[in-house]
Amino acid sequence: MEVSSEYAVQMHGILKKFGVFTALDHVDLDVKKQTVHAILGENGAGKTTLMNILYGLYQADEGGIYLNGEEVKIATPTDAIKHGIGMVHQHFMLVENFTVTENIILGDEVCGAAGVLDMKKARQEVQALVEEYGFDVDPDAVIEDITVGMQQRVEILKALYRGAEILILDEPTAVLTPQEIEKLIEIMHDLIAKGKTIIIITHKLKEIMQSSDECSIIRRGVYMGTVNVKETNETDLASKMVGRNVNLTVEKTKAHPGEPVLSIQGLTVKDERGIDQVRDLNLEVRAGEIVGIAGIDGNGQQELVDAITNIVKAQAGTIKINGEEVQNTTPRNTYTHSVATIPSDRHRWGLVLPFAVSENTVLERHVDEEFGAGITLDYDKLKSYTTELIEKFDIRPSGCEDERMSGLSGGNQQKAIIARMVSAAPNLLIAFQPTRGLDVGAIEFVHKTLIAERDRGAAILLISFELDEVMDVSDTIAVIYHGQIVGTYEQGTVDENELGLLMAGGGAK
Numbered sequence: 001m002e003v004s005s006e007y008a009v010q011m012h013g014i015l016k017k018f019g020v021f022t023a024l025d026h027v028d029l030d031v032k033k034q035t036v037h038a039i040l041g042e043n044g045a046g047k048t049t050l051m052n053i054l055y056g057l058y059q060a061d062e063g064g065i066y067l068n069g070e071e072v073k074i075a076t077p078t079d080a081i082k083h084g085i086g087m088v089h090q091h092f093m094l095v096e097n098f099t100v101t102e103n104i105i106l107g108d109e110v111c112g113a114a115g116v117l118d119m120k121k122a123r124q125e126v127q128a129l130v131e132e133y134g135f136d137v138d139p140d141a142v143i144e145d146i147t148v149g150m151q152q153r154v155e156i157l158k159a160l161y162r163g164a165e166i167l168i169l170d171e172p173t174a175v176l177t178p179q180e181i182e183k184l185i186e187i188m189h190d191l192i193a194k195g196k197t198i199i200i201i202t203h204k205l206k207e208i209m210q211s212s213d214e215c216s217i218i219r220r221g222v223y224m225g226t227v228n229v230k231e232t233n234e235t236d237l238a239s240k241m242v243g244r245n246v247n248l249t250v251e252k253t254k255a256h257p258g259e260p261v262l263s264i265q266g267l268t269v270k271d272e273r274g275i276d277q278v279r280d281l282n283l284e285v286r287a288g289e290i291v292g293i294a295g296i297d298g299n300g301q302q303e304l305v306d307a308i309t310n311i312v313k314a315q316a317g318t319i320k321i322n323g324e325e326v327q328n329t330t331p332r333n334t335y336t337h338s339v340a341t342i343p344s345d346r347h348r349w350g351l352v353l354p355f356a357v358s359e360n361t362v363l364e365r366h367v368d369e370e371f372g373a374g375i376t377l378d379y380d381k382l383k384s385y386t387t388e389l390i391e392k393f394d395i396r397p398s399g400c401e402d403e404r405m406s407g408l409s410g411g412n413q414q415k416a417i418i419a420r421m422v423s424a425a426p427n428l429l430i431a432f433q434p435t436r437g438l439d440v441g442a443i444e445f446v447h448k449t450l451i452a453e454r455d456r457g458a459a460i461l462l463i464s465f466e467l468d469e470v471m472d473v474s475d476t477i478a479v480i481y482h483g484q485i486v487g488t489y490e491q492g493t494v495d496e497n498e499l500g501l502l503m504a505g506g507g508a509k
C-alpha cells in the first residue's frame with residue numbers, strides 16, 4: 001500500500017522480535033481516516049504487540065509508521081500522545097479511590113497561575129467532554145463506585161482529553177455485558193462521526209461485524225490481509241484467522257436429564273478477606289444435562305468451583321454429589337466421587353508443564369491400580385494409554401507422548417487436560433472457562449466433547465464469562481450475580497438482553 005494522507009495510520013513492514021521469537025514478521029496495517037478498523041487474530045497472534053509499537057511502548061526492529069501520509073518516530077507514549085494517538089489498555093489503569101476528573105487529568109494537570117492545579121477548570125473541561133460525546137459519566141464519581149463499562153468510558157475520556165484523534169482499544173469488550181457492548185459500539189460510531197479514527201483489537205467475530213468498517217487479520221505474527229467487513233461474514237473471518245474451515249454453530253440434540261448428580265443448597269463461601277463471594281446459592285445439575293452459569297467475572301464463579309472441589313471451605317450450606325454430602329472434606333474426596341474439573345487456569349491447576357505429556361495424562365490417577373499401586377508407575381502401560389488418548393483427542397504433534405507439556409500449543413494443552421478428565425468417565429464434569437484463550441478450531445472441539453460427555457450421561461457444569469458460549473452449549477442457563485443464582489432458564493427461552501440485564505444486577509422480572 002502506498003503511503004498516503006488518505007490513511008490516518010499506516011504501519012509498514014513491522015518486524016518485532018523478543019529474543020529469538022518473532023512476534024511480528026513484517027506486518028502491514030493501513031487504517032483509513034474516520035473508520036473503525038479491527039485487528040483480528042488468535043491469542044498470541046501479535047495484536048497487542050503491534051499496537052504497543054504504535055503507542056510507543058515498544059520499538060519495532062524494522063519498519064515505518066506513517067500518520068496522515070507523514071513518517072513519524074514514536075519512541076514513547078508521550079510521543080504517541082503528541083501525535084494524537086490514545087490507547088485504552090485491556091486492563092484499565094485507573095486509580096480506584098480517585099474521582100473521574102482526578103483520573104482524567106492525572107499526569108496532565110491543568111495548572112493555574114503559579115503552577116497550582118486548577119481543579120475547577122479541569123472539572124469544567126471534563127464535564128464539557130462528557131457532554132460533547134454524550135458519555136453517561138459523573139465527573140465527581142469515585143472510580144471504585146462506578147461500573148466497569150463506565151470505567152472504560154473514563155479511559156476513553158482520558159485519551160480524548162489529551163487530544164486523541166486516533167484511539168486504540170485493546171479487547172474492549174472482554175469485561176462488558178451485552179448492553180455495555182452495545183453502548184460502546186454506539187460511542188465508537190459517534191466518535192467516527194466526529195472525525196476520530198478507531199483501531200479495535202479483538203478476537204470476537206460478532207463484534208467486528210457490528211462495529212467495524214475494515215478488518216486486518218494477523219496469524220502467528222504474519223499479516224494475512226485486510227477485508228471490507230460489509231463483504232465478509234463470521235465464518236470467512238474465522239477461517240482467515242485460523243487458516244482452515246471451522247464450524248461455528250454448536251450442534252446437539254435435546255437433553256434427556258436423569259437424576260440430580262450435583263445438588264447445592266444454601267451455599268455460602270467467604271474469600272480470604274471474609275467477604276461473602278457465594279451467598280446462599282442453590283443449584284442442581286442432573287445426569288445428561290449441561291447447566292451453564294452465565295455471569296461477569298468476579299461474581300463468585302471461582303469460589304463456587306473451589307467449594308465444590310474442596311479447595312476452599314463452605315461457611316454454610318450443603319454440596320451433594322449423587323446424594324452424598326462432600327462439602328468441607330478434601331479435593332481427593334471430590335475426585336473419588338467421580339468429579340473431574342477442566343480448570344480455568346490450565347497452567348496453575350491443570351498441567352505440570354515440565355513433565356512429559358504421558359505423565360500429565362494420569363496426574364490424579366496415579367493412585368489408580370491400573371498404573372501400578374501407590375507411588376510406582378507402570379511406564380509401559382502409561383505410554384500405550386497416552387498414545388490412545390493422543391489419537392482419540394487429536395493432540396498434536398502426534399507421537400508427543402515423551403515431549404514436555406510445555407512444548408505444546410495452548411489448544412493442544414487444553415485437549416490434553418480434557419482427554420485426562422474425560423477418560424476417567426466422570427459423573428460430574430466441571431468446565432470452568434474451558435475455551436479461554438483457545439482459537440475457534442479448538443473451541444469447536446471442546447464444545448463437541450462437552451456434548452459427547454453429556455450424551456454419555458455425565459452431568460456437566462459449564463462456567464463461562466462468554467455469554468455466547470453459555471447460550472450455545474447449555475441445556476439450562478443459570479445467571480450468577482453477586483454470588484447468587486438470580487435466574488434459571490431452559491435454552492431457547494431467554495435472549496441475550498434479558499440475561500445481560502440479570503448479569504448486571506438488573507433483577508429478575
Ligand SMILES: Nc1ncnc2c1ncn2[C@@H]1O[C@H](COP(=O)(O)OP(=O)(O)O)[C@@H](O)[C@H]1O
Pocket residue numbers: 018023041042043044045046047048049050
Ligand atoms: N514483552 C514480551 N516479551 C516476550 N514475549 C512477548 C512479549 N510481549 C508479547 N510477547 C509474545 O509475543 C506474542 C504476541 O503477543 P501479543 O501481541 O500479546 O498477542 P495478542 O495480543 O495477539 O494476543 C506472544 O507469543 C507473546 O507471548
Ligand SMILES: [Mg+2]
Pocket residue numbers: 047048049
Ligand atoms: Mg492482546
